[in-house]
Amino acid sequence: MKQSASSRPLVGVALVVCSCLSLPFGAAVAAQLFPVLGPWGVTSLRVAIAALLLVVIVRPRPVRWTRVQWLAAVLFGVSLAAMNGFFYAAIDRIPLGPAVAIEFLGPLVLAAALTRRLADAAWVGVALLGMVLLGVDGLIGADPLDPLGVVFILIAAAFWAMYIRMSARVGAVIPGTSGLAVGLVVAAVLLIPVGVPAAVTVSGDMQLLLLAAVTAVLSSVIPYSFELAALRRLPQRVFGVLLSLEPAFATLAGWLILGQSATPLRMLAIALVVAASVGTTLGVRRQRRRADAAARDDTGADDEDRGDETGPFTAPIPLPE
Template sequence: MSTTPSPTPAPASPAALPLPLPERGRGPARLGPVGLVLAAGVSVQFGAALAVLIMPRAGAAGVVTLRLAAAAVVLLLVCRPKVRGYSRADWGTVVAFGVAMAGMNGFIYQAIDRIPMGPAVTLEVLGPLALSVIVSRRLVNLLWAGLALAGVVLLSGHGGGFGSLDLVGAAFAVGAGAMWAAYIVFSARTGRRFPQADGLALAMVVAAVLSLPLGVMEAGPALLVPSTLALGVGVAVLSSVLPYTLELLALRRLPAPTFAILMSLEPAIAATAGFVILHQAMSTTDALAIALVIAASMGAVRSQAGRREKR
């Protein structure tokens, strides 16, 4: 679920094209960073699948709290961000980034607690896709928006499988997409105001603090059970720490549009993780619906990248 506006790492999306493009490599030279991005996507989605297994113990809000709190601790230890010398506007930006992060994680975990991972992440991707269409202001992007809408109609318009989506779960997934779009905007702004990954670490603390009351209310003492705590740390490493690191390394050698296109594969990876870990079946119609949304996302990225190259 995850672009990395330099220098603050963050999940990718079609809207994350303002990134400075690294030097383009050729042939095999790209296999390394491409592999890193794909590994990051697998890590995020299989971490989310692991989180679903913990939800009976701690609930969706409890798992979000464990993930964000553990990730905040790890990032604070690694980054050791400075807290002095920043303006009120700087802190406002990082707080907004943290709020978006908390909302994005909170909503998507509520969604995957109610509906299969494939459609949940597919609906979530609509947020960054909508942002990309709005920012580009190109007529061709209406085509991509229509293609994505067709995928959503397929996703919810037939009986059985993904067609029987829980409406509350679907609403949470769409909400997660809206927060993902906000996340992208404030991630980029935070990256311009804070060095290295300092802004990400501080925003993660904000997100963890915001999620803590909800997690305590839902899970209570279950959050401190050693086995649940250990699994929560595993989710944090798989879903936050490891993918952010891999994406940061990849962006040093991979053009940002290519990075965003690869991250558009998230719904397919999520559906695979749901099938392998959670035994969530997927019909041919379901696969077609997800493929349409992925194609729309990739098309929007390529259109925006082509426009920038012409400037």
């Protein structure tokens, strides 16, 4: 049965929330491997295992792709490799909460650049304030921020913004999840130089291999599949703000799994992040209803096929050719 237009935003929001829940648990598992494999070694194994799983499940047929589709998948893979590698290199040096908060500058700046409504910009500002508070909490807390770790996470933030753009591009030009599978293969190939020593290490230790597989599923397969599907239902500017749930869940996971304290400042930051996400979601639903009503009044056509640039659920904005 064809999915109704009115259900698309709710499904998209649910997919982003599930992605945000999966990622911090994956990061917590990955951190246990850093002393043995190093952050880049863990990144390589995680991406390689995720690529293998998706290729087996999806069975993509890239030989039939056009040049545009191949370019999108390759750039997507570049963003995946760099974003994950620099993120793990950063959390090897600075705490998880502040790292996620700083990295979120990438999608926040992207959301602000893509917004067309004053309300969207206001909610971006609220989410940004929450990120700032999380960063301040990391600065004034017991754990100081290593300068090199901050540099790494800023690089990861830039590639996160690129990942959002290229994920939307892949979703627009490649049906299904074949683009994700091939993008992960590209990322795995790029990470081979740092992945070979890690692969040799885990080959003789089934416990390490199991932890690497769990990391791949929680940090790559689940979130990337869900985010790719969400970007087909939500515009990039809304997707970027909804991702503000991720540092909130990361802070919660740090408290539940790693025993990190939840200070009043951190709780305030979480409240601001949740408020921004809820406000954006409600605004999208109201604008969606108006767009549906206008479509019925004007043409009676299904606005999924209209591509109206002023509507809240336009097709992802492609990169210039």
